[in-house]
Amino acid sequence: MKRLLLLLGIVVMPIMANAGFNASDPGWQNYKTRFLLPEGRIIDTANADISHTEGQGWGMFLAVQFDDRRTFDRIWQWTEANLARPDIALNAWRYDPHAQPPVADNNNATDGDLFVAWSLQLAADRWGDDRYAQRSEAIRVAIRDHLIDNVGGYEILLPGLEGFRHEGFADINLSYWVLPALRDFAARYPGEPWQAVIDSGCQLLERAQFGSEQLPADWIRLQTSGELTPAKGWPPRFGFENIRTPLYFTWGGVREVDTLENIARFWDQPAPPAWIDVKSGETAGYPLSEGGEAINALLSGRPWAIGTTPSAGENYYSATLLLLSRIAAAQLSLSAR
Known part of the structure; x- marks a missing residue:
């Protein structure tokens, strides 16, 4: 915990280094061919080709990093036309082309x-x-004003406007702490609560150690008393969602946290399972995805083990995590020089 507190003083500096990627990058070209429709919609190939703000945001971020403004504009314009809410500067989270209407949940x-x-x-x-x-500012302010809350003495990010804050507790997901983005906001807008959110996220990650392997559950219940438990209503697993947590925290400059050490130790095996039940110890019967292995390489200090192009069999989620890990490794390398 002492190392964590020392690190909290440096996370305000943003990571925005130009890592030298360009639009002809083979990994980016492969990604666009497989997951980007001509109108600018990123498809979730493991989930009936629906789309999420997660995927649209990732696609926009990747387009900036690969200096591909035409693609960026396509993705942004589709997002604005189909997901932007009229009442608040946020986006509906899910678009299902097979449903009528395609956006059934405005959360x-x-x-x-x-x-x-x-x-x-x-x-x-x-x-x-x-x-x-201008649009970035509107969305950032909406997140600041509506999705940051104090629960149990922690400044938390609510996962959504509805359904996560309750009497006496909130359900949170540490993989929603996109630390490099929060660091950037904290540096640009020091009068806003982004640094407090970063500090609370680091402290919660340090405490989120469950089961024999001492790993964080994907979804965690934070009581107003400060108690942490795996959240009810979701499988008590470290897996599909929380594999992003070591990516975002390592990328954000926070690595020496005991919980991240526990994750690195758990993944230090020939074929780490895709998930583990933090209560029972049951593990998935299939291994970590290629994107998960890229995060493992970043976490364990092996950036050379991160591939350039996702394999043909990898779905949108895994492929995106691989490209994000590539960018994170390159930016961290440049920042360390």
């Missing part, structure tokens, strides 16, 4: 909105278009 997903807002700001920095900056 947002905070991690997706964070990526959309951050990507728009980075696009404004890169291409000098104030439209991007």
Whole structure:
């Protein structure tokens, strides 16, 4: 915990290093061919080709990093036309092309909105278009005003506007703490509560150790008393969602946390399972995805083990995690020079 507290003083500095990627990158070209429709919709190939703000935000971020403004505009314009809410500067979280209407739930997903807002700001920095900056500010302010709450003495990110804050507790997901985005916001807007959210996220991650392997559950219940338990209503697993947590925290400059050490130790085996039940110890009968292995390589200090192009059999989620891990490794390397 002492090492964690020392690190909290440095996480305000943003990671925005230009890692030298360009639009002809084979991994990016492969990604666009497989997961981007001509109208600008990123498809979830493991989930009947639906779309999420998560995927749209990731696509926008990747387009900025690979200096592909035409693709960025396609993804952003589709997102604005199909997911932007009329009442508040957030986005509906899910688009199902097979349903009528395609957007049946107007609730947002905070991690997706964070990526959309951050990507728009980075696009404004890169291409000098104030439209991007204005929309980024509107979304950032909406997140600040509606999705940050104090529970149990912690400044938390609510996963969405509805369904997560209750009398006496809140259900949270540490993989929604997109630390590099929060660091950027904290550096640009020091009068806003982003650094407090970062600090609370680091402290909660340090405490979120459950079961024999001492791992965080994907979904965690935070009581107003400060008690942490795996949240009811979701399988008590470290897995599909929380594999993003070591990506975002390592990328955000926070690595020496005991919980991350526990994750690294759990993954230090020939074929780590895709998930583990933190209560029973049951594990998945299939291994961590290629994207998960890329995060494992980042976490364990082996950036050379991160591939350039996702394999043909990898779905949208795994492929995206691989590209994000590539970018994180490159930016961390540049920042360390």
